[in-house]
Amino acid sequence: MRRTPSRRLLAAALLVASVLAPMATMPATAAPSTGITRHDQDDVPRHGLGPEITERLDRAIAEVREQAGIPGVVVGLWMPGKGSYVRATGVADTVTREPMAVDSYVRIGSETKTFTVTALLELVDQGRIGLDDPIAKYVKGVPDGHRITLRQLAGMRSGLFPYTADADFTHDLLSAPERHFAPREVLRYGFRHPNTFGPGQDFQYSNSNLVLLGLVIEKVTGRKLADVIHERVLRPAGLHHTLFPQGNEFPEPHPRGYTDQTLSGEVEDVTNWNPSWAWAAGAMISNLHDLRRWAKIVATGELLSPETQAQRLRTLPTGYPGTTYGLGILETNGWIGHNGSIPGYETVTVYLPSQKATLVIMLNTDVMSEGQEPSTLLARAVTAIVTPDNVYDGSAATRP
Incomplete structure (x- = not known):
């Protein structure tokens, strides 16, 4: 049965997935390869987790890859005191069979959030905005914008209709996936629908929320969002391999990306699709080295005041067992961070405070x-193997 793309298109990530129609998986790929290069010496495990755990992990990853038809995957796990x-x-390319590499760049989807x-929270710390300010103070034309707060937008509780769920948006994007979409342009697709609930009444994952927050940042700073994130987040965090692309540029090396979110419903190579439609909600690119650093920074609040970080981590129920959501961050069975999904690529970047453990997955x-x-x-x-008392269970929520 062919799946209609608009049923789940482009949510760019998070929380427990809805059950969708069955689909054909991609063919199994080549045998595992470590793919470690000289550029990745910081990521090479100097002290492994031991032969038994390593073998179990190798076997589990291979089984999931075969079951799910995953071409290539990078997994990084760091557990202080254990290894x-x-x-x-x-493979990074199903045609050439080039092996997946540890130093790959990938599109990180909703980890952008x-x-x-x-x-945004740095602006809160500077006293330039308030989390309980209405969005109408900064952006005009938002349905019920005088009642929807920045806090509700960051926490996915605004009730604004997700523009990615609009059928015309789906058609327009899939008809010309390399075109550029402006932030206000994508918002218009969502704003023509009624809000799905009143502000703060429920949880609904919506990229409309984050696009609006990106506009708030630009309004308050007078600068482009990409520049603000580079100067105020990436540079202080020491993330030299993370970027906010202007179009479909993609640093090397990177794997080819494969999706079935296409007009035909068939799996296609979508490496060169333009992620501008996801903007503040899902357009960024990173690699294993930087995501490892970022996992701890975002979970522990190194760039924020303790008071603001505490507000960020004040997570609320999502309606999905075991997973709660704060301000642009999720918590699932003790793991804190986010996942990402954008056509062709998926990521998970999470930190487990109780063990100071970091997990990064890129595919x-x-x-x-x-x-x-x-x-x-x-x-x-x-x-399930390394932290059986804290099994990660977050995944993409509403993929319209």
């Missing part, structure tokens, strides 16, 4: 397997 595990397996909200497909995101399947399999 680490870094592997690149499978952690960067956007961090920039080059977003094709779902039996209604679940492949990144969630991998994260669940890995954490």
